Amino acid sequence: MYSTHFKLDIKDIPAYVEAKLNFFGKTEGLEIKELSDGNINYVYKIVDPATNRSLILKQADICLRSSGRPLDVKRSEIEASMLQIQHKLAPEMIPEVYLYDQAMSVTFMEDVSEFxxxxxxxxxxxxxxxxxxxxxxxxxxxxxxxxxxxxxxxxxxxxxxxxxxxxxxxxxxxxxxxxxxxxxxxxxxxxxxxxxxxxxxxxxxxxxxxxxxxxxxxxxxxxxxxxxxxxxxxxxxxxxxxxxxxxxxxxxxxxxxxxxxxxxxxxxxxxxxxxxxxxxxxxxxxxxxxxxxxxxxxxxxxxxxxxxxxxxxxxxxxxxxxxxxxxxxxxxxxxxxxxxxxxxxxxxxxxxxxxxxxxxxxxxxxxxxxxxxxxxxxxxxxxxxxxxxxxxxxxxxxxx
Missing domain, CATH: 3.90.1200.10 (Aminoglycoside phosphotransferase (APH), C-terminal lobe)
Known part of the structure; x- marks a missing residue:
């Protein structure tokens, strides 16, 4: 599972997070909110209310949200690589990337909600x-x-x-x-x-x-x-x-x-x-x-x-x-x-x-x-x- 790309729905996210990233431990009770404010990606904030730990999940889809026009998901790999390079150069200004899943075009990264x-x-x-x-x-x-x-x-x-x-x-x-x-x-x-x-x-x-x-x-x-x-x-x-x-x-x-x-x-x-x-x-x-x-x-x-x-x-x-x-x-x-x-x-x-x-x-x-x-x-x-x-x-x- 997760070896080929598909667009995640909110209901899919807890199991996906548990399979990919040991960040929360058990994933029961996670609160998930979509933050997407653009045309080409899906962004979710995931919070464990028991510990107040949180992260951001960002997925690139194979189509534009507005028109359905195909768009190469390589942009997701470029974005994750860029964040990793810049975080080394200016860690105080760039969110940390916890994991990049190339098959799913998903980046797990630091939650910067205080900004x-x-x-x-x-x-x-x-x-x-x-x-x-x-x-x-x-x-x-x-x-x-x-x-x-x-x-x-x-x-x-x-x-x-x-x-x-x-x-x-x-x-x-x-x-x-x-x-x-x-x-x-x-x-x-x-x-x-x-x-x-x-x-x-x-x-x-x-x-x-x-x-x-x-x-x-x-x-x-x-x-x-x-x-x-x-x-x-x-x-x-x-x-x-x-x-x-x-x-x-x-x-x-x-x-x-x-x-x-x-x-x-x-x-x-x-x-x-x-x-x-x-x-x-x-x-x-x-x-x-x-x-x-x-x-x-x-x-x-x-x-x-x-x-x-x-x-x-x-x-x-x-x-x-x-x-x-x-x-x-x-x-x-x-x-x-x-x-x-x-x-x-x-x-x-x-x-x-x-x-x-x-x-x-x-x-x-x-x-x-x-x-x-x-x-x-x-x-x-x-x-x-x-x-x-x-x-x-x-x-x-x-x-x-």
């Missing part, structure tokens, strides 16, 4: 003054440690092959880099009243499209480090003591700046929604001021944190050349700005929206938020190599 979903916390206008330090520490520890500046070059090349993530990279290459600029599959969803604005400022903006294609080329060909690949605010869990980074099933070897840019985009979007839709209040001011200070702190703090880790972890003397280190780090920061812009655009006009935008009830406010985001995203993409100018645009946009 809350970062997206929903921001939607409640909560602020986390230490977030920039925590996320920069995550980037410096997990990204650099998987490059061929630190790893043996042969080991890194083997990892590139192991983490070749064809189907999920193809999803990103379409939804993030291609469809927002020509809608060749007809899947973009434009807010009524913004059609002409999108045509002028995105589809018909040759300079923007060309820069987006440069960033796509970099995404597809720059096997710089093992990256998360889908690091939005829903993949980060947070409290006032730290963060946990989850769900790296899109992981592959790509540009470090892609993950950083995704984090920035998912800070900017709720801040812009707040700026346009919220009534004047201390909570609104605090939230916007926090985002306006956090984004530059991530970018500039990344440079400092990354260079510090670089000098500690990189052993080759020739790679420690100051000019090279500065160039290497600046390229990552420029990439991050560009990828932030692309993530914003695809969430505004693509078919995969974010809850922050979807919850705007007033049509005129929705139009205003989307246009501000498109303008800001364009600035981030077009001026990513001009130090400071894009951040000036960000601060101006958030200040109304």
């Amino acid at each position: 809350k979903n970062f997206r929903y916390e921001m939607m409640e206008r909560k602020v986390f003054p230490s977030f920039h330090k925590q996320i920069n520490s995550y980037f410096a520890k997990t990204a650099l440690g998987t490059t061929d500046l630190v790893l043996n070059r042969a080991e890194k090349k083997a990892n590139v092959s192991k983490f070749t993530n064809v189907e999920l990279c193809d999803i990103s290459e379409d939804l993030v880099f291609t469809e927002p600029f020509n809608d060749y599959k007809g899947r973009n969803i434009l807010t009524k009243g913004n059609e002409a604005y999108v045509q002028e400022h995105i589809y018909g903006n040759t300079a923007l499209v060309s820069e987006a294609m440069k960033l796509r080329y970099n995404f597809m060909n720059n096997a710089q480090a093992l990256i998360h690949g889908d690091l939005h605010s829903g993949s980060i869990f947070i409290n006032h003591t730290g963060i946990k980074v989850l769900d790296p099933e899109f992981a592959f070897y790509g540009p470090i700046g892609y993950d950083i840019g995704n984090v920035i985009a998912h800070l900017v979007m709720p801040a812009m929604v707040c700026q346009v839709t919220d009534s004047e209040s201390e909570a609104k001011d605090n939230f916007i001021n926090w985002i306006a200070s956090t984004v530059p702190a991530i970018l500039f703090g990344f440079e400092r944190e990354f260079k510090k880790s670089y000098l500690e972890m990189v052993q080759e003397d020739v790679a420690k050349n100051e000019i090279f280190v500065d160039w290497y780090t600046r390229q990552i920061v420029a990439d991050a700005k560009g990828y932030a812009g692309l993530e914003i655009i695809r969430r505004v006009i693509g078919d995969t929206k974010v809850k922050e935008l979807e919850t705007i009830a007033d049509h005129d406010q929705r139009i205003a938020v989307e246009r501000k985001l498109i303008d800001l995203a364009s600035s981030l993409i077009l001026q990513r190599d001009v130090e400071g100018q894009d951040l000036h645009s960000l601060l101006s946009a958030l200040n109304g």
